Amino acid sequence: MRTDQSPADFRNSPETAATTAAIEVKMVVYKQDLPPGGGFDPIEWAKRTPRKRMGGFTQFFAFVGFTTAAWVAFARNKAKRDREALELRDARIAIEPFILAERDRAFLKHIRKNRDEENELMKDVKGWETGTLWGEPVYHNVRDRFKRASLEEIITHMSPKDQDDFLWDKMKR
Amino acid sequence: MPFTNQDYLPSYEELTVPELEITSAVFRSTAHHLGKYCDNVSKEFMLCRSEEGDPRKCINEGKEVTRCAFEFLGLVKKSCLAEFNQYMQCIDHSGGEMEFKNCRKTQATFDKCVKDNLDQDRPELGFFGKVRLHSSNRPKPTPSPHILPERAPDPPDFSRKTDPSKGPQNW
Numbered sequence: 001m002r003t004d005q006s007p008a009d010f011r012n013s014p015e016t017a018a019t020t021a022a023i024e025v026k027m028v029v030y031k032q033d034l035p036p037g038g039g040f041d042p043i044e045w046a047k048r049t050p051r052k053r054m055g056g057f058t059q060f061f062a063f064v065g066f067t068t069a070a071w072v073a074f075a076r077n078k079a080k081r082d083r084e085a086l087e088l089r090d091a092r093i094a095i096e097p098f099i100l101a102e103r104d105r106a107f108l109k110h111i112r113k114n115r116d117e118e119n120e121l122m123k124d125v126k127g128w129e130t131g132t133l134w135g136e137p138v139y140h141n142v143r144d145r146f147k148r149a150s151l152e153e154i155i156t157h158m159s160p161k162d163q164d165d166f167l168w169d170k171m172k173r
Numbered sequence: 174m175p176f177t178n179q180d181y182l183p184s185y186e187e188l189t190v191p192e193l194e195i196t197s198a199v200f201r202s203t204a205h206h207l208g209k210y211c212d213n214v215s216k217e218f219m220l221c222r223s224e225e226g227d228p229r230k231c232i233n234e235g236k237e238v239t240r241c242a243f244e245f246l247g248l249v250k251k252s253c254l255a256e257f258n259q260y261m262q263c264i265d266h267s268g269g270e271m272e273f274k275n276c277r278k279t280q281a282t283f284d285k286c287v288k289d290n291l292d293q294d295r296p297e298l299g300f301f302g303k304v305r306l307h308s309s310n311r312p313k314p315t316p317s318p319h320i321l322p323e324r325a326p327d328p329p330d331f332s333r334k335t336d337p338s339k340g341p342q343n344w
Contacts, residue, residue, distance in 0.1 A: 094208025097215040101235030104228035131177030146227035
């Protein structure tokens with residue numbers, strides 16, 4: 001308070017008003033950070049080893065047990081699969097003669113058809129003999145074995161569509 | 174064609190027989206029983222086919238095989254049609270390879286019917302896969318003789334050594 005001010009002046013001065021207002025504001029309560037009651041826990045400096053669940057023997061025998069069980073399961077599974085495969089193979093072997101017999105007949109028919117076709121096609125050509133190249137046999141066949149016609153000779157007289165089907169079927173096999 | 178007019182090829186009449194017009198599911202589902210029923214003729218045909226290596230010579234055996242299959246399938250059709258159809262439907266819808274493993278129940282029904290009516294058991298596992306013996310009346314084929322040309326003359330005697338330093342000695 002300055003000496004040249006009356007008490008009334010002092011009360012009404014702007015500084016005093018500001019100070020009074022400041023006092024009326026609720027003050028922030030500070031709390032000092034202190035250690036917990038009873039103090040901090042002691043510092044852990046020693047090594048902590050985990051609790052042991054299984055010993056070496058237990059682990060080893062567990063491994064052996066699991067592996068053995070897996071082997072047994074695998075062997076049983078494989079035997080089952082083999083049995084099923086053998087059954088399928090049996091079925092395939094069993095029906096082979098029936099398919100082969102039919103196939104042989106169809107093949108011989110086709111060969112005969114081809115020969116007839118060639119006779120018909122080349123009847124006006126002088127000096128042509130069916131199954132030979134101008135009288136010279138195509139194969140050296142002293143022992144009279146069954147001649148295996150080449151693919152081109154088999155499909156020559158087919159229609160283009162049949163040729164296509166035949167080749168596609170052969171390719172799939 | 175490599176076949177001349179002198180080569181033997183069977184005629185169409187010889188080659189035309191009623192063929193088995195059945196689908197793969199039928200073949201697969203009857204395979205074991207069919208194979209067992211026609212075991213002898215099948216073995217005869219396959220032996221002929223492998224010995225001769227010539228389809229022309231095994232036409233009759235092949236016809237016999239097809240006839241036997243007709244006979245068996247006719248018997249099945251006569252006595253076990255319902256059981257067979259059930260089994261065949263199951264096989265037909267049993268996976269990509271028409272496996273047997275999914276159809277044990279219908280298989281047992283079919284087997285029982287075949288056992289009752291045709292008195293035939295399902296052959297044991299591996300019956301067709303193992304090596305089996307077959308005695309045949311057909312004579313063993315002998316290939317026609319292979320006539321070879323005359324033998325070439327022996328080469329000269331090279332064992333006598335010559336001495337080049339003495340000049341030519343064979344003149």
